[in-house]
Amino acid sequence: MMNSQTRVISFHYTLTNKAGEVIDTSRDQQEPFSYLEGKSQIIPGLEKVLALLNVGDTKKIEVAAADAYGMPDAQLVVEVSRDKLPSSNEITVGDQFQASGPQGEMLLFRVLELNGDQVKLDGNHPLAGEDLVFDVEVMKIRDATNEELAHGHAHHGDGHHH
Numbered sequence: 001m002m003n004s005q006t007r008v009i010s011f012h013y014t015l016t017n018k019a020g021e022v023i024d025t026s027r028d029q030q031e032p033f034s035y036l037e038g039k040s041q042i043i044p045g046l047e048k049v050l051a052l053l054n055v056g057d058t059k060k061i062e063v064a065a066a067d068a069y070g071m072p073d074a075q076l077v078v079e080v081s082r083d084k085l086p087s088s089n090e091i092t093v094g095d096q097f098q099a100s101g102p103q104g105e106m107l108l109f110r111v112l113e114l115n116g117d118q119v120k121l122d123g124n125h126p127l128a129g130e131d132l133v134f135d136v137e138v139m140k141i142r143d144a145t146n147e148e149l150a151h152g153h154a155h156h157g158d159g160h161h162h
């Protein structure tokens with residue numbers, strides 16, 4: 001039977017790159033990661049596979065870069081003069097700034113290099129171009145509440161944090 005109700009899927013994951021280095025894990029959190037199905041809250045290559053799993057299932061999901069955070073875009077690596085940046089504090093490599101990208105969308109830019117008065121920024125996602133491996137375990141699947149649908153995100157069992 002088809003269920004047209006939007007679901008909340010909660011899962012634990014450990015994310016590694018192709019070299020087997022752990023990039024992120026939910027295992028050190030008190031609760032698994034939860035998302036509203038069909039709202040593009042997780043990367044498409046992961047959502048597609050999770051949609052087919054049941055509670056208790058574990059799976060190793062390999063997601064090619066194109067279905068994860070996409071390929072790096074050279075246009076998003078830009079040099080700007082330091083006085084164009086919002087911060088008046090000292091700028092160091094690795095700092096991040098919100099700024100609008102070429103299509104006007106808000107992006108998070110990381111400082112790659114400092115060259116005198118010039119700052120080289122990268123607006124690509126840090127995992128752009130990376131093939132990823134997710135080891136997942138589905139912990140819980142339930143229907144979304146009306147409140148969650150109205151907010152557009154999943155709520156945790158212990159209530160509301162915003």
Ligand SMILES: [Zn+2]
Pocket residue numbers: 147148151153155160162
């Ligand atoms: Zn909410």
